[in-house]
Amino acid sequence: MTNSPALLGKVVYQIYPRSFYDGNGDGVGDLPGIIEKLDYLNNGRPGSLDSLGINMIWLSPFYPSPMADFGYDISDYCDVDPLFGTLADFKRLVSEAQRRGIQLMIDFVPSHTSDQHPWFVASRSSRSDAKRDWYIWRDGAVGGGPPNNWLSVFGGSAWQRDEASGQYYMHSFLAQQPDLNWDNPEVRAAMKSAMRFWLDLGVTGIRVDAVDWMAKDRAFRDNPVNRRYRPGADDPYHAFDRIYSQNAPQLTSYLREMAAVVKEYPGGFMVTETYPDRRNIVAEYLKLYDQYLTEVSAPFNFEGIMLPWSAPDFKAFVDQFQAGLQPGHLPIYVLGNHDNSRVASRIGRQAARTAAMMLLTLPGVAFVYYGDELGMEDVAIPPDRIQDPFERRVPGLGLGRDPNRTPMQWSAAPQAGFTGREPWLPVAPNYAQLNAAAEAADPASVLWEYRRLIHLRNTSPALQGSEYEPLELGHPAVFGYVREHGGQRLVVLLNFSDQAATVHTELGRGLLLCAAQSIQDHEPIGLSEVVLPPHEGYVIAITSS
Numbered sequence: 001m002t003n004s005p006a007l008l009g010k011v012v013y014q015i016y017p018r019s020f021y022d023g024n025g026d027g028v029g030d031l032p033g034i035i036e037k038l039d040y041l042n043n044g045r046p047g048s049l050d051s052l053g054i055n056m057i058w059l060s061p062f063y064p065s066p067m068a069d070f071g072y073d074i075s076d077y078c079d080v081d082p083l084f085g086t087l088a089d090f091k092r093l094v095s096e097a098q099r100r101g102i103q104l105m106i107d108f109v110p111s112h113t114s115d116q117h118p119w120f121v122a123s124r125s126s127r128s129d130a131k132r133d134w135y136i137w138r139d140g141a142v143g144g145g146p147p148n149n150w151l152s153v154f155g156g157s158a159w160q161r162d163e164a165s166g167q168y169y170m171h172s173f174l175a176q177q178p179d180l181n182w183d184n185p186e187v188r189a190a191m192k193s194a195m196r197f198w199l200d201l202g203v204t205g206i207r208v209d210a211v212d213w214m215a216k217d218r219a220f221r222d223n224p225v226n227r228r229y230r231p232g233a234d235d236p237y238h239a240f241d242r243i244y245s246q247n248a249p250q251l252t253s254y255l256r257e258m259a260a261v262v263k264e265y266p267g268g269f270m271v272t273e274t275y276p277d278r279r280n281i282v283a284e285y286l287k288l289y290d291q292y293l294t295e296v297s298a299p300f301n302f303e304g305i306m307l308p309w310s311a312p313d314f315k316a317f318v319d320q321f322q323a324g325l326q327p328g329h330l331p332i333y334v335l336g337n338h339d340n341s342r343v344a345s346r347i348g349r350q351a352a353r354t355a356a357m358m359l360l361t362l363p364g365v366a367f368v369y370y371g372d373e374l375g376m377e378d379v380a381i382p383p384d385r386i387q388d389p390f391e392r393r394v395p396g397l398g399l400g401r402d403p404n405r406t407p408m409q410w411s412a413a414p415q416a417g418f419t420g421r422e423p424w425l426p427v428a429p430n431y432a433q434l435n436a437a438a439e440a441a442d443p444a445s446v447l448w449e450y451r452r453l454i455h456l457r458n459t460s461p462a463l464q465g466s467e468y469e470p471l472e473l474g475h476p477a478v479f480g481y482v483r484e485h486g487g488q489r490l491v492v493l494l495n496f497s498d499q500a501a502t503v504h505t506e507l508g509r510g511l512l513l514c515a516a517q518s519i520q521d522h523e524p525i526g527l528s529e530v531v532l533p534p535h536e537g538y539v540i541a542i543t544s545s
């Protein structure tokens, strides 16, 4: 008998702290702002539908940082940047969240620090410094130039020459984000103690950033050329197949060491960010589980972001992925995050509601990106307001992430009620209509759809379980599946198209519990023939067969 992973059935809400709520009026969101808005996320009254009902918050980085990559360049792993508040604010956030039944997940960035981190300042100070080997230093190539052909995700070589010592240091992201050398045991010990610092404060979740870049080929061989790369059209980072600069075999033991730390804490869990090769995607995701201590860790799967909005594509992926998971492996589904275009912009407003129903009725953990529960869309950023270093360094390819990081739309007040002054990124032009206050007053809104679905998920034995049964409907636009656990059996039917769709099942009769596009009153429904209006999705409790 396998114990269920701590996060089974949970909903995690991702907050990008800069953009959630500005508590001190400086135009940037902060921790006190998040505390003010906790009741919106979960007011701690089970059964209450005037709050979302999420179970955990994932906070993108709030640590001291020069903000070259908006906090993913950390200069102190054990404190809070003054822009976001203080460590006392963080502690208050933990206790206020816990009081409402919300757990905290921090974003942990193991692969690189800021170039302003004292470790790197020391490392760079001389070739003989005790911290020299904490980062990756190499001599240039014979004849000049960087040590090899490895590239930075954010454009250009992954190597930066340091004039003082004449050597190059490696940076998989910006030059201001030097890569740590995880092959050095002192680095691993320091990073594990940083994890313990937050776990000791009551954090139970760790989202591990950029795992793919933690371990590199120890011989530093050149990556081979990617023959499918189209110069000018593709992200230049894809010019080479990154078989040596990423995911070296020692990664498995590093992840297990980290997971072992998490395991020391009751309820501790670790979720990793890794974007595997898409050529054999189901097998690639399943392989990742072999890398972890699966009782306390699991990888995201990003197919909710990557796949085209097509019923056969989702059916093929989810059916195969679920079938390949071993008992105790936790699937983690997501539709959006701070690095990708928003779901409502990618697939359309109505389809995004259908997608939300899928997300919140699949097994495992559902991650909700802040604002997606309102149907927030990407915002066009005028050139003079661009913030993301990715867009600045590799412009014009649509790689910039500012459009999906704009301020949360709280109300129709100026600046969407996010702040009292000009915010760090512009608010969406449609905020006067599309905002949390307006949607809270409209039971037909996206917000209420999320509230109903999360409430259902929190209280439904079937949705809290891990079982998933494929359903063959033979309709090209409808994806359906059955969830059964604890004496409850549900069927989910999702119409991916803008046309009505009729499907037939042999599931007998049921009770319509929730719909994606409309409000339903727990009506009895025959399952031998179900007509789904355009983009409609139904969760139906099967009452007889």
Ligand code: GLC
Residues within 6 Å of the ligand: 069, 072, 073, 109, 173, 209, 210, 273, 338, 339
């Ligand atoms: C991850 C983060 C991204 C960041 C990068 C470097 O991919 O999600 O936002 O820029 O790592 O830390």
